[in-house]
Amino acid sequence: MSNNLATIVHTFTNRSSLSLARGSLFKFVALLAAVFVLASLSLIYLAHDLDRTEEIESAFYTKKAMQSLEKSMRSTVKDYAFWGDAYKHLHAEVDTDWAYVRQNIGSTLYADFGMQGVFVVNDVNRTVYSVIKGELKPVEVADWLDQSIVGILDKARTGAETETPITAFINVKGNPVLVAAAAITPGTDPTVVPDDRPPSVLVFVDMLNSTKLELIGNEFGVSRLHVATPDEKDAISLLPLGDNGAAGTLHWSSSQPGLRLLGIGLPLIGVAALLVWLMTWAILRRTTAGALALDASYASLQSSQDALAISEARFRDVVEASSDWVWEIDSDWRLTFLSERFEVVTGLSRDAWVGALIDDLLGTELGTLSQWLSIPNRRPDISVQCRYIDTQDRERITRLSAREMTQGGFRGTATDVTEEVESRRRIEFLSQHDALTGLPNRTRLQEFLDGKLKALPTVEQPLIMLSLDLDRFKPVNDLLGHAAGDLVLNEVSSRLAACVRDGDLVARIGGDEFVLILTDVNSQDEVEALCHRLIESIERPIAIDEQEVFVSASIGIAMAPTDAFEAAELLRYADIALYEAKSAGRNTWRFYAGDMNARIIERRRLESDLRFAIKHGELRLHFQPRYRIADGQMVGAEALVRWQHPERGLIPPDTFIPIAEESGLILSLSDWVLNTACRCAAQWPEKLFVSVNLSPIEFKRGNLIGRIQKALHDSGIDPTRVELEITESVMLDDAAGALELMQTLKRLGVRICMDDFGTGYSSLSYLRAFPFDGLKIDRSFLSRLVESDDDKAIVQAIVGLGRALSLTVTAEGIETGQHLQLLKAVACDEGQGYFLSRPLDIDAFDALLDATESAGTRSNV
Template identity: 40%
Template sequence: MGEGPRAGRLESAGIERVQDPMASEWQRWVGDVRRLWSARDADSAELRARHVRAVLATTPWTMAASVFNVALCAWVLQPHVPGIVLTPWAAALVAMALSGLFGWWRLSRRDLQAVRPTLVRRATFHATLFGALWGLMPLFWFPHSPAGLQLLIAVLVTGLTCAGALALAMLPPAALGYAGAMMLSAIVALGMDDGAYNGVIQALMVLYCISLVLIVLAVSRLFTQRLRSERDASRQSEVVGLLLRDFEESTADVLWEIDSQGRFVQPSERLAGLFERPVKRLGQLQFLAVLTAMQQEGSGGVARLKSALDAGDPFRDQVVRVATAHGPRWWSITAKPLLDDQGKSRGWRGVLSDVTSERQSNQHLAFLAHYDSLTGLANRVSVRNRLSQAVDGKRQAGRNSALLCLDLDNFKAINDSHGHSVGDDVLQEVGRRLRKHMRKADLCGRLGGDEFAVVLDDVRDPQEVLALADRLVVSMRAPCNAQGLTLNTGVSIGVAFLPEHAQTVDEALVAADLALYEAKAGGRGRVAVFSPELGASQRRRLTLERELREALLRDQFQVLYQPQVDIASWRIVGAEALIRWNHPKLGMVSPVEFIPLAEESGLINNIGAWVLARACSDIQGPLAGLHVAVNCSAVQLQRPGFVNELEQLMRAHQVPPDTLEIEVTESLLMENLSTALENLHAIKALGLRVALDDFGTGYSSLAYLRRFPFDKLKIDRAFIRELITTSDARAIVRTILNLAKILGMDTVAEGVEEPAQLEVLARNGCASIQGFLVARPMPAEDLATMVRDWVPFRTPLSSDELPESVAAPLTDARY
């Protein structure tokens, strides 16, 4: 019995505990509302100003709509209401609207950062009076009006009440005063009318009025909460900014922060100074966009930084190279993500350090470790490293190299006669002359003393190497000016081809040295090529010929494709099929070596047929829709049944004629010309295009161009390689391009490796190019992927302006 009252008391206490939070929440909300609209503290004044600015943003439109509604009502009520009553009412409403516009104009000219409660009270009075004036319409003219006019008045009152209340929702006292006056008038007007359902409508209007009040209060409350959150976040950011600036003043590093959109947050003066932009402007920019604009050409630091940011994990020491007013700089960036309460990213914060001095010191040490301090050329270590790559059996298919060892003639006499300082100047001049004849892919080095070395990569024709060696001999014969002295010197060169003459670095150096001794023994100022004993050479030849007969059966050949790109649109328009022989023991055997053996032994027909079949298969497979060129040997084309076999092959693979092109060399036209021309015309009759390969390296007789209408001329890589450095090469290339233009033939430049070569070719009207500038030879599947992912119109640009001598037209007599 004693537990009953106590349980009741506990239950009552429990109920009180449940109700207390609700009551406290209600009391807190009521207190917040009163403080917001009546308190005079700075926080409330600032929030009221934000509410007033929100209402002012729509005031011109609401007042204009009110004037329009007044005109509409006056026009509709004119037949039913005496003008002596209607006119003052309409004039009063228009005056209230104009008063509202005047208030908007006056307040919009002020920087409203704080608003007193009196302004809110005036706005509430204005809105209530405006609602009361509108309420006169249903109060006086609704009860005795026809049904149609009553419907129109009801619609107007409902629309004006809801629209006005929502427009004034950011000022709840004004919104409630306006809506209350309107709704009270409407309810009274319904009571004065004798409609059958007026009571129900009155009850509904009361319900709607309560709903409207709750909506206005909810909208105002949400807006207030948002304003307070923004203000708190802004204050927090200011505090963080002060802490960050204090930290920056005590360290050499610079702090940075970005939001979820990547824009800077509270950037400091030091950060703005690093980015060379005003603080206000930097706060409007995106972090990665600014870094991209400042990034030096050729640097991939921003791309790596973007990947790190996209990953969403903390990272350290992402280095970006940028160009500033004070020269190139290296920045190291460390950062971690900022997360909100839900674990979502709201930006990043990190440290930016200028590591230029450290970077330059490391680069200088690396330079000294790999380059000769006197000439700036590679040192012996770098030469050996490059040779190690050249003789590596795992190199990419078809890559052959050459090593040139150079020794200055009479250098010891110069050193002994004029001193080491003069000798050093001579060595520096030799280094400069070597560089002028090299491609970017080639390596010039100083082995020590007066010994130099040149490593040539991607050698396809040994004659190109010998021609370069001859030019170097001629270049070094020119007198050298050193400290006011005119000195004559020369150079002897030994050549070794890799991996033909050597399988290791030491073997390569020995082979080139032996060739150099041979050159010096022959009278100096000469070029000699390493030559192994005849027996060893003959054994390799027999081995290659024997293995060549089994290569097809053992599937040791493969066909790679090198893309051809149209210069004007920078689109991939075709590809050349290139055969490679990957022997399991001999390694990659150069086509320069095994193609002549295949032609002499008659195996070229089977090999050529296999290449054509593979190309046709790929045209219908991964290379569908792409134009493919296949180089056919003169031995193949001079065979009577070649054209019939080609036609059967195309029919078997259903190859469209416009997707296959046959390339021939000028040597074809020098042997059995009548048969060659007959087969070429038969190929043209099949609808195939015919290209003249390596034009300019053979006889280049114009008579052949007249007797057979080739579709395309391919400019040999030997001219392209010297296009920038040699004026006669430029003259030959321009002549070929002009000739092709006159004869209506397309042109393709082979072996294009540098943007400067591309620029010269483009200026002189070359149609398309192929070479390492675009891509190395690759399998058909890789080429298909490259075509799919290719970005047109993104043409590589030359990093340096072309000299006038390079860009000059052919007709300029100076060049």
């Protein structure tokens, strides 16, 4: 009886142990499964959030790319449409020669801006002028676009009074096309009187093919931007163009950082889960075998407890291997558990915070964490961003997830997202600020301007805009490198910001261009005082690599509402005033005035006419003889260009040469002068040479050596009969490059002469180091030669210097017989001026040569 009872007790105890072991193990497995599921869900959520963030950013930059394209098109069509000359030649009458032949509105729009179609539609909506891919063709815009654009034309005419162009996306044969249109108006040209007809409309068409879309996308960091195909119409990465996507839909390829994260994370979690499952299977097998093999002794119970401890240790290791830390709080909001990972991630002590209120550790922007956890019916899968202070007194950001426990309190995980949040903030900051200087960019400037203009500034409380451009900045980049240029821009940015008040704005809108917006300036005197401070601050030396760099600034000023009330107009007027400041000698400021715009229009008209003049033979070449002072023999002549304008008459060089240099026409102009002068001089007696002036710009670009070689070869003239006159500014800009170029010119055999000697800064050092054959005394010394003993001494010293260096000395501006006698007295070599001979056209100069040959020597020498 006792043995049976013992057997029953043993069996019962054995089964109880097995049941207890299995129950504990199943609970452990369930907890591990929950941890793996929680880790997987967290990983999936994070991956989804990363992909969604990337998609939002790609959509944002794609939209910005299209908006930038539209803005550029509106700006381009506005520059051409709101122009008095365009009104006269394309609305009042259609002058194809002016528009296409002279390249005012012709093939350059296709070559430079990629405009596949340029059209002018008259007041009855008939196309009167069309350029297709740079070629003049008689095509109706509606036929070319395969649809009517009457609605676009009507909207463009509606914006005529406010000079507002429009843009619209349309669909042409399955491809998106951007159309820009603007009514042709006289603009601010006071010489044009508008008629009573509805205005004609200038239409620019840009077809967005796959190549152009991909280039636009690459500029904004968007990969494979293209027109969506039918099987891509349900994709997420879509941007409709036109009304409800009528012009087509753009699609792009977004990178999927979340998918890559899942590709790495989920397999690792799966491997970990498999290992845990195998471990659990092994433990269960061992526990079951042990429970069946052992009796209900203490040893069996102790073995089960050891196995459970090992299992719990393994669970703890898995939890601590996660990048998150785990927390629990009770119903009184006090922390009851913090995983060991808490100390690794935060640097804070677990012992110090267990038992403390969770609100003392973490806080949210919307209130305390306990308030967020207490929200009724709060979705358990929603997380919240919290902030805490680490041991270095730095603010850190963590994303917190929480679930309510059945016995009260909450349990959850926390993920550190500080770097992710800071990256987003950086992206937002860079979208509105210049990456180099940290100043606001064009986008932020536009927003600031719009906001201030909506406040309706008054004459008593105006809004002041300063457009500022650095002078002498380009040599810094060229000579010291772009790194030095960046240092200069940063220093200038700091100085500008220090000169304005807190409510004002300083923006960098490009290269060395800045815009300042002043909101609390009441008088012109205050503005001028600020401009003086700005220039004075910028002119202070900037130390770079143990040397000092000096720059200055020019400033253009426009005011709202006095000058304009639109942001774009205010910017344009400030730029016009800036141009006037630069024309006035730089390092100064100018307020905008109405006649400035007229001068800009006049300069644009002269530039257009000059381009036409160079191509169509309106230039004339005159020659001013140069004589040997000792015996009166002609030794050569200086070639001087003149412009015989068909309407304005003879235009002097000091009017059109600066325009040629600024517009890039100087190379074409100089080629014409050089070739014509060499061709004419080749017909002169061999003892005579021709002297040609070179612009400093030609030393910086334009393949000067090749152009001179071609002129010498084509004309057949002996190179020793060609003299090139250069000014000292060539050497000031880039002395090493100028020396190398001049040495190459000397190897060609031509002569080199320094023009305007005595007006520079380091002429003596240049004369010793550079291969000059002669120098010309500036006419300013001769103008007061009779009255000024100082000028006599200077001329005599220059002649002596030239003789010591074996240079031919030529005096310019000989106006009287006294000038000539004084130059003879100091043994000056050569001279030219009105007293000896005025500049002569080609025919008159040839007649002079014939007379000189027969007479031998001039009688007045």
